Amino acid sequence: MHADADIPTEIQRALTEFLDVQQTRLAEIGPELTEVVQAARDATSGGKRLRPSFCYWGFRAAGGDPREPILTAAASLEMLHVSALVHDDVMDSSDVRRGAPAAHKRFEALQRARSEASGLGADPVGFGLGAAILLGDLCLIWADEMLHTSGFDAAALAAASKFFDAVRVEVTAGQYLDLVAQASGESDMDRALRVLRFKAATYTIERPLHIGAALGGGGQHLVDSLSAYGLPLGEAFQLRDDLLGVFGDPTVTGKPAGDDLREGKRTVLIAYAVDHASEVQLAEFDRLFGRPDLGDDEIQLLREILQDSRAVQACEDLITERTEDALDALDRAPIEDEAARKALADLAVAATSRKL
Amino acid sequence: MHADADIPTEIQRALTEFLDVQQTRLAEIGPELTEVVQAARDATSGGKRLRPSFCYWGFRAAGGDPREPILTAAASLEMLHVSALVHDDVMDSSDVRRGAPAAHKRFEALQRARSEASGLGADPVGFGLGAAILLGDLCLIWADEMLHTSGFDAAALAAASKFFDAVRVEVTAGQYLDLVAQASGESDMDRALRVLRFKAATYTIERPLHIGAALGGGGQHLVDSLSAYGLPLGEAFQLRDDLLGVFGDPTVTGKPAGDDLREGKRTVLIAYAVDHASEVQLAEFDRLFGRPDLGDDEIQLLREILQDSRAVQACEDLITERTEDALDALDRAPIEDEAARKALADLAVAATSRKL
Incomplete structure (x- = not known):
């Protein structure tokens, strides 16, 4: 092709x-x-085909032949x-x-x-x-x-399978952490960050890049560079996704508005809000968060707590910072194919933009 | 080793x-x-380690080196x-x-x-x-x-992965047929036989033999011979398992007595009974089968219907017939290693015996 x-x-x-x-x-x-x-x-x-896109451009970044x-x-x-x-x-x-x-x-x-x-x-x-x-x-x-x-030939597959094994285990492990977090009834920033990393960041961006790079014959230096780009970008992507899960337009997200609040998803956004909310806000939050029957007004109330505790702004700042880190790493990465470099820069913007 | x-x-x-x-x-x-x-x-x-045992002896039947x-x-x-x-x-x-x-x-x-x-x-x-x-x-x-x-080296793994892909898909497909059968509220001998084959027979015996044979470098003729042994034996094994699920001793099966009757498992045993029961037996059967709260007396009643409709005897006859078919196929199989031949004969008896 x-x-x-x-x-x-x-x-x-x-x-x-x-x-x-x-x-x-x-x-x-x-x-x-x-x-x-x-x-x-x-x-x-x-779906957005994000993971296959990162895999494809990881392959191209390694100089892989697109006829493969x-x-x-x-x-x-x-x-x-x-x-x-x-x-x-x-x-x-x-x-x-x-x-x-x-x-x-x-x-x-x-x-x-x-x-x-x-x-x-x-x-x-x-x-x-x-x-x-x-x-x-x-x-x-x-x-x-x-x-x-x-x-692909056996050698390329053997190189890729190491990363494919890793990503399958990581995403399942990340899901388990998420399950523990949701069941705990507690907000824990450390755990929320680990869920962010393993359920989302490595899975959506870093490992697809690795698999593509391995199939394209890329070495350890490229793999490390792709991590330096992919991990912070993956975190930024998931932070955006978490914001959309609370504030997103249902016609864009394909899920009912505020669904993550009804499910009680213990995201970084939520962990930040709980750490920084006032006592009154916290009492209100605990009363509502995770109730499957939340109405529009209650969703709105929770959204206001997330805004007022500055959790939303903190997430936006993190997204900006992580995306910049990713783009800096991309600048330093040993990628000769300029089309791949440009595509990875464009994907960084697309994966973290407000409209995704 | x-x-x-x-x-x-x-x-x-x-x-x-x-x-x-x-x-x-x-x-x-x-x-x-x-x-x-x-x-x-x-x-x-x-557990009985049946599947690994068949895999091991399929490997030996192919002349595989046990130091691998x-x-x-x-x-x-x-x-x-x-x-x-x-x-x-x-x-x-x-x-x-x-x-x-x-x-x-x-x-x-x-x-x-x-x-x-x-x-x-x-x-x-x-x-x-x-x-x-x-x-x-x-x-x-x-x-x-x-x-x-x-x-194992890449060539052996590539040969085995064809069968490994097959068995994973087959057992999942067999589970789906089983789910459809249980949800249907109907007894269907054709479907029960397909569940028997794909959820159990290929999965427990035929495919493990194939995977072992492929890893040992066995060719198509051996693979076909192992099917001729493994498929009927797998069916006999599962028929025995179905009988044990209804009549087995809980201290041996590790599950409560009659659990398959509470779960409403639509096995060949059940399909036969429904096809051959009298109207009175059938009415009683329909009233009780698949109820999660069945007591000992009701379990006993269902067992009697299975006996009186000759479903139990029909299953025992099938087990004997299929096991004999398997052993006949083993006699004709191109297996040079006499230890492998003897082990496969012993496994046939062990997998279908009443005490398993």
């Missing part, structure tokens, strides 16, 4: 081709499996991401994803319709939960299969 | 060594992760199995596994204790569910990492 190919389009093509093959394979096991493949198709449609099957390999990160999203929505009981029903709600509706048609069967909620767990498992397995059947 | 090494002990050693490395790695992300590794240690302790790291590679199948069990217990709401609390109950208790100690936090059930999903994800990731870092 051409160096200036439309990455999202190519990623979509790679995912569709892969799922076409899987559909044929699964149909041999049973016609029922078509509904799982369809759910995977829908779940892998849309890098976009199929990069698409494996989208499959991994969908696996994490599907399981995350089950864990958070989030019913909406990218403006559509989350996987467990989709399977629940499927089973409810089936059960009403036949007059038999029950427990559509349990079916939805189980089917979503299996869909997430399948996407996790498929991510690995997509990468190692992408067409 | 020596050819006659104690396989279960070596599998345990490989799992422990791998988890020691993972514990160090996860401790860098956060001390909270130690509890996840501990859960993985407990979940991978015990086959037992580490074989242990990856135990890790995969634990992933499936952990997620399966969440989906079935099974609270007991191998005589101990299932993973989600274990994490639930952990969170309950934490929350009582701090006076903060809530929803231990949700925490248990989320943590068990993540533990299963981690074991699925680790299974792959164990295999491809086992020490």
Whole structure:
């Protein structure tokens, strides 16, 4: 493919081709499996393709040849991401994803319709939960299969698999920290920062860059430089995402306004607010935060506490600072391909801008 | 290692060594992760090590050199199995596994204790569910990492990964068919047979043999012969397991007596009974089957229906027939190593015996 190919389009093509093959394979096991493949198709449609984009440009930064099957390999990160999203929505009981029903709600509706048609069967909620767990498992397995059947040679795959193993473990570990944080009922800035790093920063930016660089034959110096760019940028990206989870426009985020406040997500934003709120604000915050039934007025109240405690400004400052660190590191990175350098600079802005 | 090494002990050693490395790695992300590794240690302790054993003897059947790291590679199948069990217990709401609390109950208790100690936090059930999903994800990731870092060369791993991809997808697909079957409220012999095949037979015996044979350099003729042995044996094994799920001694199975009847597992045994029961038996069956609160007397009543409809005898006959088919195929298989031949014959008996 051409160096200036439309990455999202190519990623979509790679995912569709892969799922076409899987559909044929699964149909041999049973016609029922078509509904799982369809759910995977829908779940892998849309999205910003951030992880594959960073993977692609990491590859180019290493001087990788764009005629290699890098976009199929990069698409494996989208499959991994969908696996994490599907399981995350089950864990958070989030019913909406990218403006559509989350996987467990989709399977629940499927089973409810089936059960009403036949007059038999029950427990559509349990079916939805189980089917979503299996869909997430399948996407996790498929991510690995997509990468190692992408067409790269054994040496390139061996170099990449070290980072692919790392990112899979890190994002799962980060999710566990997040779960502990949410269940604790406590706000802990240290833990919020570790969740930020492992659930988001390494996963969204640093490791995709590493995987791409390894596939492109990049050495340790490039890998380190990509960390110096990718880690602070990943943190800035997630801080922006956390702000959008509270203040974002539902038509842009694809999730109901203030959903993170109903879920009780213990982000850095929240940890800062709790550390700096007045006693009155704190009492109000504790009364409302994490209640699934929050109305618009209560969401607004929580937003005001986040503003007044200067948590929002602190996050904005951090985003600016981390993004600048990333761009400085990019300036120093040993990247010869000027297109890659420019693309990584543009991605830094896109990943942290207010409208994402 | 020596050819006659104690396989279960070596599998345990490989799992422990791998988890020691993972514990160090996860401790860098956060001390909270130690509890996840501990859960993985407990979940991978015990069990019959059937899948690693078949993998090992498939390797030997192919003439593989026992000084190769086959037992580490074989242990990856135990890790995969634990992933499936952990997620399966969440989906079935099974609270007991191998005589101990299932993973989600274990994490639930952990969170309950934490929350009582701090006076903060809530929803231990949700925490248990989320943590068990993540533990299963981690074991699925680790299974792959164990295999491809086992020490085999790239060519052997490439040959094995085809079968490893197949088994991971098949078992997940089989689980989905099982979920559809359980949710349907209908008994369907065709679907029960497909669940038998893909959730159990290929997964427990055929594919582990294939993975071992591929690592040992075995060709297509051996792979086909191992299918001819492994598929019918896998079905016989699962039919025995289904009988034990209804009639087994809890001190041997590690699960409460009759648990499969409370869960409403739509096995071949159940499908046969429904096809052959009298109208009166069927009415009684429908009233009781799948009710989570069944008492001892009701379990006994369901057992009698299974006996009287001759479903039990039909399953016993199938087990005998399939095991004989497997042993006949073994006689014809191109296996030069007599120790491997004898071990596979012994495993056939062990995997289908009444006491398993």
